[in-house]
Amino acid sequence: MTALTSSLEITKLAHEMHVDEADLAFLAASSPDDLRELRGIVSHAMFSRHESRVKGLAAVSTKLPAPVVAKITELAMGPMLSARVAAVMDPVDAAKLAGHLKPQFLAELSVHLDPSRVKGIVAKLDQAVVVDIGRRLLAAGHVLTLARFTGVVSPEVSLQVLEGASGAEILQVAVFLDDPSVLDPILADLSDETLAAVVAATADHGEAADALLAALSAENRARIAALA
Incomplete structure (x- = not known):
């Protein structure tokens, strides 16, 4: 699981640095905590530049x-x-x-x-503006950016952004969340049909999906188990 989490952190770091993930392959053996700390340092450095x-x-x-x-x-x-x-x-x-x-x-x-x-x-x-931007990001495949903003917008806004999204798209956003707990109120308001599509998509995401499910509330895990 550590290798998986490190891989996700490398993806986030590559996004922060605007480089290809392959350029950071040498960091694969680093711990997730070290990579998270490095991402924070890089973010601060890039922000402080000029x-x-x-x-x-x-x-x-x-x-x-x-x-x-x-x-x-x-x-x-x-x-x-x-x-x-x-x-x-x-x-x-x-x-x-x-x-x-x-x-x-x-x-x-x-x-x-x-x-x-x-x-x-x-x-x-305006909430409508935020939702519009979110939907444009989703359409362009910027799931990592959406995941980062999910932590600073309300569950209501996130639900509107994800309205009509496929189960795979919702799962891709979810696995990149820095704090998986923000997903609980969103999943709680998803329809059974949409949540079932998310569950079906977990088959293609292996350990990433398992790690995400483990971080959810008991209520959401029970609902997902029932749908599965």
Whole structure:
């Protein structure tokens, strides 16, 4: 199970560093805890890089009309730099700016965000916007990004994002959760049909599915056992 957890952590680390997983294969023997700690260090380092310039851009953005800043953001800054700036902006200003950005750009930007740094912004966005972004991420296959944001949005929002998703897609999001406990209220409100599809998908995910099931509440495990 440790090897499996380490593999998942390497996937998350590769996503954080924007490199291919194969480039980090040498870390396979590392413990999950060490890899998780390394991911935190890398995240902090990448966020801190050019931090003064990023804060300068954030400060300038407050002096211009939001529609103008939005146009500059989409045409000149791109998703990655925009994500860095968003992380240091006042949540109210950032949410106001988000209202002028195209939904597809917001989805692309989200891939580069650290959800723990933008909780305040997400909380101020219209729920329909958050759901739309989540569905765009799901459609593009960004299940790891969705898993990271599942920890900072409400179960209601997560359920709306996953509405219509296949059992395999829901399971893929679930196995990448840093805290599997956030899955309990989501599974509790899934229909029997959808949950049965998730259970069926576990056959293709072996130990990852077993580890996930072990972390669920007794109530959810009992329901899954009944469906299985």
